[in-house]
Amino acid sequence: MLFYFALASFIALRFWKWYTSTRGQNPLPPGPPSLPILGHALVMPRKDQAGVFLDWSKRYGDVVHVEALGQSIIILGSHEAAYDLLEKRSVIYSDRPRFPTFELPRTTFTPTLHGNAIVKLLSHYIAYGHRVASANDPYPKIAERVTEILFGAGTPGLNSVDILPIQVRPEQEELQRGAFKKVQNEMATGTARHSFLSKHLEEYISSGKQDDEHLERLSLAAYHMHGVGFETTWSTVESFIFHIMRFPEIQKRVHEELDRVLGGRLPDYADRDSLPYLECVIQESERWHTVVPLGVPHRVMEDDIYRGMLIPKGSVVISNIQSITHDKRVYRDPETFLPERFLPKPQGFGEPIPDYNFGYGRRVCPGRYLADASIWIVAASLLTVFEICPKKDKDGLEVMPPLEYNTSLTSHPKMFQCQFNLRSEKMRATIESLA
Numbered sequence: 001m002l003f004y005f006a007l008a009s010f011i012a013l014r015f016w017k018w019y020t021s022t023r024g025q026n027p028l029p030p031g032p033p034s035l036p037i038l039g040h041a042l043v044m045p046r047k048d049q050a051g052v053f054l055d056w057s058k059r060y061g062d063v064v065h066v067e068a069l070g071q072s073i074i075i076l077g078s079h080e081a082a083y084d085l086l087e088k089r090s091v092i093y094s095d096r097p098r099f100p101t102f103e104l105p106r107t108t109f110t111p112t113l114h115g116n117a118i119v120k121l122l123s124h125y126i127a128y129g130h131r132v133a134s135a136n137d138p139y140p141k142i143a144e145r146v147t148e149i150l151f152g153a154g155t156p157g158l159n160s161v162d163i164l165p166i167q168v169r170p171e172q173e174e175l176q177r178g179a180f181k182k183v184q185n186e187m188a189t190g191t192a193r194h195s196f197l198s199k200h201l202e203e204y205i206s207s208g209k210q211d212d213e214h215l216e217r218l219s220l221a222a223y224h225m226h227g228v229g230f231e232t233t234w235s236t237v238e239s240f241i242f243h244i245m246r247f248p249e250i251q252k253r254v255h256e257e258l259d260r261v262l263g264g265r266l267p268d269y270a271d272r273d274s275l276p277y278l279e280c281v282i283q284e285s286e287r288w289h290t291v292v293p294l295g296v297p298h299r300v301m302e303d304d305i306y307r308g309m310l311i312p313k314g315s316v317v318i319s320n321i322q323s324i325t326h327d328k329r330v331y332r333d334p335e336t337f338l339p340e341r342f343l344p345k346p347q348g349f350g351e352p353i354p355d356y357n358f359g360y361g362r363r364v365c366p367g368r369y370l371a372d373a374s375i376w377i378v379a380a381s382l383l384t385v386f387e388i389c390p391k392k393d394k395d396g397l398e399v400m401p402p403l404e405y406n407t408s409l410t411s412h413p414k415m416f417q418c419q420f421n422l423r424s425e426k427m428r429a430t431i432e433s434l435a
């Protein structure tokens with residue numbers, strides 16, 4: 001009985017959606033053929049969503065509409081469309097769908113993360129004031145588990161967990177509360193280090209307020225900062241190592257630039273502007289393989305008309321960042337790893353730095369400055385000290401790992417082996433002096 005009731009409600013909802021979407025003159029954006037009742041549920045890709053969406057964008061245009069189990073989804077395949085909607089019309093495009101797997105509280109993050117004051121710190125330390133002491137430390141493991149829960153299911157709003165919610169929350173809540181309690185205990189015994197959480201808890205305590213909801217938001221913000229910051233930044237660094245290893249000529253040019261500018265010392269942020277080629281290589285690595293290929297979905301809060309097409313209220317809006325960073329109209333020969341594309345003309349092609357890796361409009365990533373600075377200092381330091389090469393086999397031949405990635409919400413290279421060779425004895429002495 002319940003089944004028939006659910007089926008009847010579903011058909012009525014589909015009819016209502018169809019009726020309201022055709023009530024005006026404006027058609028929905030084009031998309032692949034759909035089935036009655038099920039819509040596009042059966043053609044929604046489980047793997048390589050960014051690749052399939054790119055194919056759809058090539059076939060149907062840079063604004064594609066699909067519908068899965070009654071949920072309208074708009075896929076934006078060009079910077080122009082993403083910028084027009086998510087940036088210029090951000091007043092109505094900045095909502096998020098409700099994801100059981102993924103909820104990101106923004107307001108508490110933003111003021112803390114802008115600026116360079118905390119860029120040297122990594123996510124465990126920033127969120128909870130915890131210094132990772134050894135390979136057995138539990139915090140990276142917690143971050144990995146958070147990451148698995150948050151990112152493992154795929155892009156929020158498009159994965160099976162969000163379309164058909166199951167219970168993932170209890171485990172998340174346990175991890176989140178455990179880490180929160182630890183900082184509270186450390187504050188009580190005077191052993192807490194300065195961190196995002198301790199700073200906000202101190203402010204809360206001195207305000208004299210009693211607001212359980214505020215405490216819950218703080219706890220969630222620290223938990224997500226830990227997981228989100230860790231996963232995205234680490235995936236970007238991992239990709240950088242994976243990419244630079246594949247292009248020894250490019251790596252050699254970076255080494256020459258580093259040696260010329262630094263004269264054998266370790267880099268500092270003040271050196272950044274003097275190392276333009278390194279900058280291009282980092283940006284090209286982020287463009288060539290985007291770490292959050294489909295961004296994080298937005299939700300449109302009102303019916304909207306774009307290029308004469310109806311974008312229905314409540315649609316999930318996805319920007320296909322991987323396709324935007326490979327747009328032939330913007331990047332010449334986009335499949336080629338070509339760092340100098342970002343250099344100004346005539347040395348390079350003056351192509352745009354892919355800032356859209358961090359999203360669009362009011363929901364743009366609040367961790368972008370932190371991420372950008374952390375990635376730069378890691379990349380600059382690694383290449384100052386090491387030459388990164390593929391691992392050799394027993395015959396002494398280099399074995400280049402295949403160009404393969406694991407992709408869910410974020411994307412990073414599949415497990416690979418490489419070798420870090422010290423570039424000089426002087427560098428050995430430099431890093432030994434730091435230990």
Ligand code: HEM
Pocket residue numbers: 096104105106109123224225226228229230232233236291292295296297298356357358359360361362363364365366367368370371372
């Ligand atoms: C290379 C590293 C990173 C990349 C590529 C990245 C990318 C993104 C993207 C694409 C979004 C969605 C933006 C949109 O909806 O238009 C996002 C949102 C977000 N990111 Fe990052 N991110 C990175 C690092 C970080 C770090 C280090 C933190 C925190 C420490 C962070 C915290 C957040 C938060 C809280 C949101 C949600 C913002 C909101 O919903 O308003 N991200 N990020």
